[in-house]
Amino acid sequence: MRPRPLSVLSVLAFRHLSGLATHFESHWDDLRPKHTWNSVPENWQNMGHPPADTTIDLHIALKAKNENALIDALIEVSSPGHPKHGEHLSREEVAELVAPPSDVLELANAWLEHHGVHPSTISTKHGGSWLTLTAIPVSRANELLSASYQLYQHIGTNDTVLRTLSYALPVALVEYVQCVAPTTHFGFPRVPRQEPPMRRGGATMEQTKVLGGDPGTVLSSRDRYMTPSFLRTFYKTSSYVPLAAGWNMLGVAGYLGDWPSPDDLRQFMNRYRFDATDATYRVVQIKSGGYDPSNPAIEPNVNIQYTSVIAFPTTNIFYSTGASGTLGDPFINWLDYVLGQWNVPQTVSTSYGKPEHTVSPDYATHVCNLFAQLGVRGASVLFATGNDGVGRGDCLVRDSSGNSRVQFLPTFPSSCPWVTSVGGTTGYNPEVAASLSGGGFSVYFPRPSYQNNAVPTFLLNLGGQYNGLFNPGGRGVPDIALQAMDYPIFFKNKHGRLSGTSASTPTAAGIISLLNDYRISNGKAPLGFLNFLLYGRCLEGLNDITSGSNPGCNTDGFSAVPGWDPVTGLGSLDFERLVAILSRW
Structure with missing residues (x-):
């Protein structure tokens, strides 16, 4: 009973x-x-x-007293054609829903x-x-x-x-x-760049030793392809001038004592966008998050530099969130703060995560539902899928009996169905999947309704390949993918280059922020949770990626094919086509 x-x-x-x-x-x-x-x-x-x-x-x-109420509301306000589409809820309305x-x-x-x-x-x-x-x-x-x-x-x-x-x-x-x-979730420890247990979405950057023994970047003359000017031209944002910069907010979530450097941002803009050399960001410290710009980290630097260079002069907020020892969990601390504000940023970029199986299902469900609360309030939340293809190493996972088996390793929180997950591409003419692009299927979260017309086709064509290595009924990852290779950045006053979905994610967030600017400047609601749009009306505004793969777990991984795939999702963003679609409703 x-x-x-x-x-x-x-x-x-x-x-x-x-x-x-x-x-x-x-x-x-x-x-x-x-x-x-x-x-x-x-x-x-x-x-x-x-x-x-x-x-x-x-x-x-x-x-909640009604466990379906939050997701029902999210679907209503996020689904084009629904009478309540765009009618995002207030803090108090959400609190009543989840009470x-x-x-x-x-x-x-x-x-x-x-x-x-x-x-x-x-x-x-x-x-x-x-x-x-x-x-x-x-x-x-x-x-x-x-x-x-x-x-x-x-x-x-x-x-x-x-x-x-x-x-x-x-x-x-x-x-x-x-x-x-905090109980059984061991958190997201500060990590060495070479072997991160919490994959900072993540930056893989060529390094060498500089004076003092600190890691520094390898200076490179290969300024090919992924300069900001190329990205703005390739994804067709360069001619757009933001008009709602005072109302539109772009948030970058940072954790674990990682923060950016304004000096590095200034040098980056002086080199790559001379009309935006006064770009800056606001810092919000949460739960002893701290902020020491003289000692920056790679991850927040690439996030701030690329959200700024794409979306300037949009208001850019960097959240420095602490959580170590007895101070709790970083995601919960950040969500507690943001959900407690009267207004939430319309776009959020996050490039932190870890293998889904290393967190408990109850914890993952709770955190995922908190991201759903952000979506129902009008935020577009983007997460990097990681740089390990379908999984790092031999992918041996212990089951409840202590036995080990091989399993593809999706990354959480990008596997949450209420965020938009971002994979990686490379090259142009054609743009192809980057081999590092994280992708696959969630074990914890079932396939959401917005994927019902996209994912089954891929599975049908896959046939029996990899049977038992992934959950075919799970939420598919990623949703979209953008360029992820050879991004120039400044780090500790040195010029270097990195690759990873923690570069593609802030670039995507910058483009989504410009789309939110277009909506807001035309007197319309921000996009909010994106996936019902991406898998529906906005599908024609995406560039389908049809070649490449994401090897891992000692396999060739999945292949990019026409339509959705667990390497590049639905494809990359075409800003001008997306604006044209949004202008019609």
Whole structure:
């Protein structure tokens, strides 16, 4: 029988009737596991228990009273032809959509009170769907979640986090909690550029040693093809002049102590776009994100330089989001901040992610639904698919029994159906798939309705190739792809070159931001969640990519073919054709 939450009156009755006190105590001790790892995740090592006075911030996500309401609303406002298309929701309207049943919220608070969590440490956000517990002693967190929080260090980076291999919740509450974080999700550690466990979407950049032993770029004379002027001409944005730069916002999400350099941006613009040498960006620091422009990282530099050079003078915001040790999860921290604002950026570029199987399904679902909240509020959210083709290395994945098998490795959050995932291309006349382009099929998320007319054709033509290595019923990745090879950038005052989908993603975001500018300057709503448009009315505004492949997992990977494919998606963007399509409605 499905457990029913105690009503408020029931809770009060338990508190005041001494004869039922023992029963009430046992009610909270009846636990069910929420998520468990069978062993320490790959590349992490146990460093033992933390000091006795260690505290942790916990984020508890409660399920909505109507679990379909958010996605139904997203589909309505994102589908051309629907009466509500473009009628994006406010912060308050979304909070009402995702609010949990009131008695579940009361039950959760009673559970916390039972375990001695003081009300002053609890904050309720987003219609009651989020409970944030601040500076909870680890001993209390262990008792609350039947957990064993310990310190874990990442091999190769020495980053240390406080996590548990399992946690559980009371039976009467477990079905109403989406996830608790940080628990079994080991986060996204700061990574060495050579072998990133969290793939910064990502930048692969030629490096050498410079004075002081810091990584520097290999200077190159190969200024061919992917200069900003070529990209603006190739994707047909060079003649467009933004008219809504004061209202249109383009956000770049950064994490893990990574931030850009304004000096590098200035040198980049002086070299590649002399009419935009005063380009700048605003920095928003979230959860101890920090900002030291004298010590930049490659990833945010390429994101800021290419969103700026494509979309100038659009307002550009860089979000520096921290999350390490006891400070929680980077995506949840960023989403908590952005969803709490009155206005969200109309376009967001993110080039961070990791293999989908390394996060729990409950966590992935929760974070994906938070991105859906951004979409229903009018944001176009773009994620890089990574640079490993169908997967890095031998792609051995342990199942729940501890056995290993080969499986193609899609990247999360680009595998979330409520974001637009961006792969990579190379060359021109014709443009072909870049071999590094991440792509494949989600294991966690089923195929969304907008892909029902595109993905089955590819699968039919694929036949039985790779049977058992991927989930044919899963959400297909990517949705689009843009140039990903030989991007010139400035890094620490040096000129170099990099390749990766963390270059194609900000370029795509810059183009989408210009499309949002066109909409806003004509008195229309921003595009919001893109995929119903891309797979529908805007399909004719894309350049189909029909050759190339994305090898990985010791296979040749998938091939780019006419129509959608899990290498280049629907193809690359043609700005002028897309404007012509948008002008008709």
